[in-house]
Amino acid sequence: MSVLIHFVKKQKFKLTIELVPATIWFSSLYRLMSEKSWRKLKEDVYKKEGRKCWICGSTKGPFELHEFWEYDDKKHVQKLIGIHHLCRLCHMIKHFGLWGHTSKGKEKLRKMGLSREDLINHFCKVNNCSREDFLRHEKEAFELWRKRSLFKWKQDFGKYEKYIDMK
Numbered sequence: 001m002s003v004l005i006h007f008v009k010k011q012k013f014k015l016t017i018e019l020v021p022a023t024i025w026f027s028s029l030y031r032l033m034s035e036k037s038w039r040k041l042k043e044d045v046y047k048k049e050g051r052k053c054w055i056c057g058s059t060k061g062p063f064e065l066h067e068f069w070e071y072d073d074k075k076h077v078q079k080l081i082g083i084h085h086l087c088r089l090c091h092m093i094k095h096f097g098l099w100g101h102t103s104k105g106k107e108k109l110r111k112m113g114l115s116r117e118d119l120i121n122h123f124c125k126v127n128n129c130s131r132e133d134f135l136r137h138e139k140e141a142f143e144l145w146r147k148r149s150l151f152k153w154k155q156d157f158g159k160y161e162k163y164i165d166m167k
């Protein structure tokens with residue numbers, strides 16, 4: 001039994017919810033770059049990875065750049081480790097705190113003709129998993145978010161530092 005629980009906990013999904021701690025909301029590479037540099041970065045990513053979603057492979061745009069962060073929970077450093085294009089649905093899963101848990105997000109979703117269920121279905125399709133798997137992952141993502149939101153975080157933009165031109 002304990003082996004099974006261990007396995008379930010270790011389940012790795014292709015598409016995950018990644019909630020940025022509340023103490024560093026609104027601090028991103030995007031906010032430190034001019035529009036011109038951001039467009040250039042988009043072109044660079046298209047050239048390197050093609051016009052498709054980096055996670056699910058969908059070729060149906062529009063695509064949005066998403067910043068992938070890594071968290072050092074001992075030193076409280078948030079490090080930018082990648083920037084890739086995602087399709088709209090994959091990107092909404094990444095920011096599920098906004099789209100699935102705020103009235104503003106849900107309202108915007110409704111105006112686009114989408115619902116929380118559409119996002120959950122996309123998650124299950126991409127990860128080939130059940131709705132229960134989604135709900136468990138969602139709960140874990142929020143638990144982690146609450147823990148991380150208790151701390152102040154230092155940011156490390158890694159190899160993307162060079163793109164910053166608005167500091």
Ligand SMILES: [Zn+2]
Binds near residue numbers: 057058087090
């Ligand atoms: Zn996708």
Ligand SMILES: [Zn+2]
Binds near residue numbers: 066
């Ligand atoms: Zn994003």
